[in-house]
Amino acid sequence: MLSRDLEGFYCRTPLADPERFLLLHYDFETVVDPEEAAAHLCQEQSTAQWKRPGKEEDYRVKHGAKVVAQVHGQVPTAAFSVLKEKHPVSTACSVTVAHPHVNFGARIPNMLTAICGEGVFFSPGIAAIKLMDITFPENYLRCFEGPRFGIEGFRDLIDVHDRPILFGIPKPNLGLSPEDFSALAAEAWRGGLDVAKDDEMLADSPWSLLTERLRLLKKARIDCQRATGEKKLYLVNITDEVDRILELLDVVEREGEGNAVMLNTMTMGLSAIRMLRKNARMPIAGHFAGTAPSVGVTNFGIHSKVIVKLQRILGCDIVIFPGFGGRMKTADAEVMENIAECVKPLGHIPPALPVPAGSNWAGSLGELYAKLKSADFGIVPGRAVFDHPLGARGGARGLRQGWEAAASGVALAKYAEDHRELALSIEAEKTVG
Amino acid sequence: MLSRDLEGFYCRTPLADPERFLLLHYDFETVVDPEEAAAHLCQEQSTAQWKRPGKEEDYRVKHGAKVVAQVHGQVPTAAFSVLKEKHPVSTACSVTVAHPHVNFGARIPNMLTAICGEGVFFSPGIAAIKLMDITFPENYLRCFEGPRFGIEGFRDLIDVHDRPILFGIPKPNLGLSPEDFSALAAEAWRGGLDVAKDDEMLADSPWSLLTERLRLLKKARIDCQRATGEKKLYLVNITDEVDRILELLDVVEREGEGNAVMLNTMTMGLSAIRMLRKNARMPIAGHFAGTAPSVGVTNFGIHSKVIVKLQRILGCDIVIFPGFGGRMKTADAEVMENIAECVKPLGHIPPALPVPAGSNWAGSLGELYAKLKSADFGIVPGRAVFDHPLGARGGARGLRQGWEAAASGVALAKYAEDHRELALSIEAEKTVG
Numbered sequence A, B: 001m002l003s004r005d006l007e008g009f010y011c012r013t014p015l016a017d018p019e020r021f022l023l024l025h026y027d028f029e030t031v032v033d034p035e036e037a038a039a040h041l042c043q044e045q046s047t048a049q050w051k052r053p054g055k056e057e058d059y060r061v062k063h064g065a066k067v068v069a070q071v072h073g074q075v076p077t078a079a080f081s082v083l084k085e086k087h088p089v090s091t092a093c094s095v096t097v098a099h100p101h102v103n104f105g106a107r108i109p110n111m112l113t114a115i116c117g118e119g120v121f122f123s124p125g126i127a128a129i130k131l132m133d134i135t136f137p138e139n140y141l142r143c144f145e146g147p148r149f150g151i152e153g154f155r156d157l158i159d160v161h162d163r164p165i166l167f168g169i170p171k172p173n174l175g176l177s178p179e180d181f182s183a184l185a186a187e188a189w190r191g192g193l194d195v196a197k198d199d200e201m202l203a204d205s206p207w208s209l210l211t212e213r214l215r216l217l218k219k220a221r222i223d224c225q226r227a228t229g230e231k232k233l234y235l236v237n238i239t240d241e242v243d244r245i246l247e248l249l250d251v252v253e254r255e256g257e258g259n260a261v262m263l264n265t266m267t268m269g270l271s272a273i274r275m276l277r278k279n280a281r282m283p284i285a286g287h288f289a290g291t292a293p294s295v296g297v298t299n300f301g302i303h304s305k306v307i308v309k310l311q312r313i314l315g316c317d318i319v320i321f322p323g324f325g326g327r328m329k330t331a332d333a334e335v336m337e338n339i340a341e342c343v344k345p346l347g348h349i350p351p352a353l354p355v356p357a358g359s360n361w362a363g364s365l366g367e368l369y370a371k372l373k374s375a376d377f378g379i380v381p382g383r384a385v386f387d388h389p390l391g392a393r394g395g396a397r398g399l400r401q402g403w404e405a406a407a408s409g410v411a412l413a414k415y416a417e418d419h420r421e422l423a424l425s426i427e428a429e430k431t432v433g
Helices: A034-045 A108-116 A150-158 A178-191 A210-228 A242-254 A270-279 A304-314 A332-343 A362-372 A391-408 A412-416 A420-432 B034-045 B108-115 B150-158 B178-191 B210-228 B242-254 B270-279 B304-314 B332-343 B362-372 B391-408 B412-416 B420-432
Strands: A021-030 A066-076 A089-100 A126-135 A165-168 A195-197 A233-237 A259-264 A284-287 A318-322 A353-357 B021-030 B066-076 B089-100 B126-135 B165-168 B195-197 B233-237 B259-264 B284-287 B318-322 B353-357
Touching (some): A034 A066, A034 A089, A034 A126, A126 A304, A150 A353, A178 A210, A178 A391, A242 B270, A259 A270, A259 B108, A270 A304, A270 B242, A304 A332, A332 A353, A362 A420, A391 A412, A412 A420, B021 B034, B034 B089, B165 B391, B178 B210, B210 B233, B242 B270, B259 B318, B270 B284, B318 B332, B332 B353, B362 B412, B362 B420, B391 B412, B391 B420
Parallel strands (some): A233 A259, A259 A284, A318 A353, B165 B195, B195 B233
Antiparallel strands (some): B021 B126
């Protein structure tokens, strides 16, 4: 039986005004009574001390977070918990907390402070906790614009409607002169690549100034568009100190049509995506560099789909996250959830293009198509295009052939019999694989 | 024996030009040969593919990260690794990587992309990895200004030179009107508090506009300074969307002397601290809300001292981080390391005031003084001041008495015998404790 104090952080009947609340879904392990732990979780993430001494008042009414659902069972205490020695067994709980958004407003850093700040991660008796998901009410969601283009708008821009989008990262990712970088991008565009993309490590660097890359890639892009009859795009990494982003955006926008911009989201902070969305007239991509430390553990931190969902809500047209395969250390189910976060209905927010990245090659297209049962995705190979034995043009051709095989339902090896670039891609993949 | 390819990511002799490199200290677990894993770690975080096919070139020379030191031994594979089922036993390694800073420059988001981005957390064969520390060369460090005030400058501002700094957070943290908030701050200032501080959850909110709080606290502060003969300060949380920070800073600066500003660092991104430092003429505090997801696990993510060190380098005069005691779930040794990161010699960068936070009360002063063997720290109680049976004035008096006891070497209980506020603080702590 909870104390009256703690009972005040429970709502045992349906919420009378659900529009007032974000629903926060946490999994946690506790070494105390799980109902008590969940009440503390709500108290600590909202009002903490909820009245002044000697006053008749209760700030929980307007500002208190409330437990609205809870299930639990016993498990071994997580390996990393400092409480493990004292408490080898704990109780695992899944809890839904209704947190009133008046506490932080439609502001991302303030929201994060509430939903994954001190109150959550230092709540008494909780050994380990993970923020699994957020459900937003319509009125809160309406404060955010979402992607300007979304999947449809982005497809319109590059005039590709019936197949996955082929991004590619010129390699080596560090040290290439703008001339060499541009020459590689041009080769890949000629071979069939849609989007030449800066590596997340490449930025506005002394050996490769952004203005130089833009100038050269514009010329190359126009040439390739003329030669191939296809639209081409350059996705520019403008990750930099946060007070330089809008200046770099201006530089990219001066180049006009045919560009998109990328931020390494979590190295900058999610709020930078929103700032960019307010100012950019071109597509925005969010890259997962810097996300892993918060999302890479099973029962602690933040679920990666929360980060994907927030990027979409804040304005990313393209969300790049770890995809399938051992190298990306992400369970298949988690990759599928992240893909779903990009495309599932979310109020007025359009879908964002999911790009499950990492070791992508020609064969990834068929595999992803089979798993997703949709062509609404992108791949972002590096080596598979730019270390292809026939060079970047051959590598990109191999990608297109990989898709042709998938789309026509022919086995990759069979299709490769009379498609040399694909055959060489398959060979190369075997030696890396 | 490593392949020639991988051997290129080792430097087996002392670095010829150490000023070119950040030294990155990682602990990792691997299921492959540890020398091979460390080479991959360097390759993935720097050049990845380091030459174009068919060209005689080697981008590793200028851009490659290099293993410069390594030790290892066998351990059980970490519980959270998706590789655990296949590989129950792995090798634990501590490795020092020399990463050339030309790859990212003196830019924090780009640096983070390299040192804790995709290349690090998705390096082949590495089951789990944690960035433990960074050693900066002088020439790189000189690109950063560090705190404008530091401990000495901050002490000068509030004219407190011989004891710890007493911060306090008016509670309830959410919902108080600016009038009520200001009245509580004034009471605490009268009782002996140095700095009234916004809770990390409080910001520029509809029920408590920043302009209103500033106006009322300015008046209260001047009154209290006159009445007590002591300098008082208001630490304002300006955490908000990143493109609103400088506007809020302007609002705070218009109020002039007697204010300092706070950001919830990791909810905004470290780069926001640097932006603030460039523009603020008042002290800056960094709060740990949002840090736990990246730093809360023993063998994965980022060590908390890296975040503390970066906040100091980027310009925090005050760094607030989880302190001692079970509630803060941080090992004592880690708290001590974070305190050391604030104050130890670091080129031209002045020391920042360490504030080991969480459940601070009058008794924390003596405990911290004993552990730190220095009075160069702050405490940041909430409840202990603002839920004191005699109100905030009594709570703050209790703090001062707690310090008097510690400074004069008298046991707390003994000193409380003829200091009523302290006696009541001790009582209250027992019922909470």
